[in-house]
Amino acid sequence: MSVFDKFLAGWSFRGSTPDYAAGDVLEVMVTGEEDGGAGEGGGSAGEGRGGHVARIGDSTLRIEGAPADAINTRIIVDVESWDDSAHTGRATYRKTVGESAF
């Protein structure tokens, strides 16, 4: 990103429920862990049981295959599916790239 681009970044109104698409590769902060029940936000029963969750704004991305201690770490994931109406999706863990600032 050029210096000029850095000054121009973010000049927009960003909604609270960002949407993604299958095939997207994202870096996200893992924000929680599902308790084993059906997840909120329209996920089908059984989907993502016991997996991790990344809350992106008010959208929810369920992550499979992340390490047990993934909460509060930044990871790279592959988005497998996304429901635009419910603003939820499923993704697969690829690698850990960082951690919480604190």
Add this chain to the structure above:
Amino acid sequence: MTETRDGDPPATDGGRSTDGVESPDGSEFGVGEQDGDGPRIEFRGGKWASTVPLVFFIAWAILQSGVLGIGDTNGLVVGALIGTTLGMFLVRGDWKAYADTIFEGMTQRVAATAIVAWLWAGMFAQTLQTGGFVEGLIFAADALNVGASTFPAAAFVLCGLLATGIGTGYGATVAFVTLFFPAGVLIGANPVLLFAAILSGAVFGDNLAPVSDTTIVSAVTQDADIGGVVASRFKYAIGAAVPAFAAYLIAGSVMSGVSLEGAVALRESANALGLVHLLSMGIVILTAVAGRHIVEAISWGLLVAIAFNLLFGLSSASDIVVFTVTEAGSLSGLPVVEVGETAGVGGSLYSGAVGFFPLIVLTLLIVAMAQIMIRGGGFEAIQTFLLDRVATTVRRAELTMVLGTATINGMITINTAAEIAIAPYIARIGEKFNINGYRRANILDANTSALGYIFPWAGGVLVGYQVMVGPDGLGAEYGPGMVVNPIEVVPYVFHGWFLVAIFVLAAITGFGREYIPDRVSEEVSRA
């Protein structure tokens, strides 16, 4: 990934957001997880007792700076030391874990990063002041033939330039109240408006300068590179500065000045050569935004500033660094060695770095107290409350961050200390919604910068007021017409108020919001 604006007001039912997504519960956020892998500390009175050191420090800071009006960072250090000691008496069992946690907190990279940046920034800022940057700005005002009605607007712009260059709003306020304020009042500018305009300039620079202490803290605590943070906050700063400039032009034309005997010509202290430091300042900003390490960026600016000072005769070598000896010797002929009554080291490099020592010690203690809260469970308890009851949607989370920062800064008037205290919560709450580091840093710094120069008990206001009422102050020299009651300036610090308003609106409307998947902040380079 481009979206239309979703400008509904935040949900207030605590359950569902306005866009229909159910709010998370605590488990969704991983609440209950033990942070890190350090030892837990058991307190008498439970996890809330772990907040005693930091709560005591905040109470001390409110009493010292807010109630008694003493803006002494060393005093806050004592408060932090006492608070940290008090907490130890509440530990159940072996106190070693508590003592170890103090060391653990002090050795965190977040504190080290800020400290390193401050030391270089201090040297750069002081070298610019020694090199006549203020006098250069006064020359610019004189050359532009600024009159009474436009003087406040000019003061806002020029003080903003100075503060952006030297990174200290307090320093810029003192310099401009000393040199610029009396000139403006004697020309016929309204003193209340002029003082407020100077404070607005200080807010602008404190918020935007890459060498500002608050900028550095906001960036490193949110794991964002300083140059990227400066670039990303430009839109907010300019969005507040343009209407503020217009407001000063309008108010300057309708608010009358006072009648004073005497004359202070601007050109008495004006020096056009001081303007070369606009280049020194530009080098730091551009290299930092280009992604170079902040130490490298400031070092280049420092080298250029020293070269300009010596080349144009703006300062001597001994103004930059000087060894004072009590007796002449073989090295007395060197330009950086002087004979004096007391042996010591001085100069802009020395005083610039040393000036940050109290803040460095305070930062280490505050980070240690925060670590005690984390190990004792108090941090987690407050975080759980906020995430379960208050910050239940991204909009409410951002509003919580904005208003929380404002509240803490309203109480602790030494704004950098307030910023360090609230930074961990801004990081965690923001991360729980994947708000990226740039956005978090901008939310953290806006109110920290603004409110440090608005309220009558704020440190930025008090340092300017002290110049007016001190023993050899402006009041003593020119009379009471040259003294402004701090409470009178509150409504006129336009840039500060507009900056606060912009961030409240930005949290509600989503303007400038960026998520971690949108753009990840670059690595914070650390020594």
